[in-house]
Amino acid sequence: MTTKLKTLLFCLYCNKETSHTIIYKGGYLEDIKCNICGNEIRINREKLLETYTADFVDRVLTKPHRLTEEIKRDLSQFLKSIPIRILTKPYRIAREIGDILHQEKDENCS
Ligand SMILES: [Zn+2]
Numbered sequence: 001m002t003t004k005l006k007t008l009l010f011c012l013y014c015n016k017e018t019s020h021t022i023i024y025k026g027g028y029l030e031d032i033k034c035n036i037c038g039n040e041i042r043i044n045r046e047k048l049l050e051t052y053t054a055d056f057v058d059r060v061l062t063k064p065h066r067l068t069e070e071i072k073r074d075l076s077q078f079l080k081s082i083p084i085r086i087l088t089k090p091y092r093i094a095r096e097i098g099d100i101l102h103q104e105k106d107e108n109c110s
Contacts, residue, residue, distance in 0.1 A: 001026065006035075007067050010076035013039045017076070029061040032079065041082065051083060 002025050009020040011034040023031040033040040048057050060078050064071050 003063060005067060007072055007075075009034075009072060010079055011037060011039065012079060013037045022075070024063040027063045029063070032075070041079070 002023060005022050005024070007020055007022060008017045009022075009032070010016070011018045011020070014034060014037050018037075019035040021031075021033045021035060022029060023033075025031075028045060029043050031040060031042050043061060045057060045061060048061070060071075060074050
């Protein structure tokens, strides 16, 4: 069963709160997409468990009965903290951010 919800969340690429579509499949969050820039994050629960505690993953990813302010805050916080390697699809924007980080690192070294 797939459930689509629209909500305001923080988008890393827009760098502000934007309208997002979040998709729950089988009771778990599977996909978060920014409706403004189109950036999409596909959620892989197994990979998340390597980084986050099961408590946190279940709290953030389990389909809520309703989207409370607390859940939205958790989701925004989660989007800000998610390591790029967890994303299951490579994104042009993610690569560009990676390039910028590498450039800064190189400059610091020289
Ligand atoms: Zn965006």
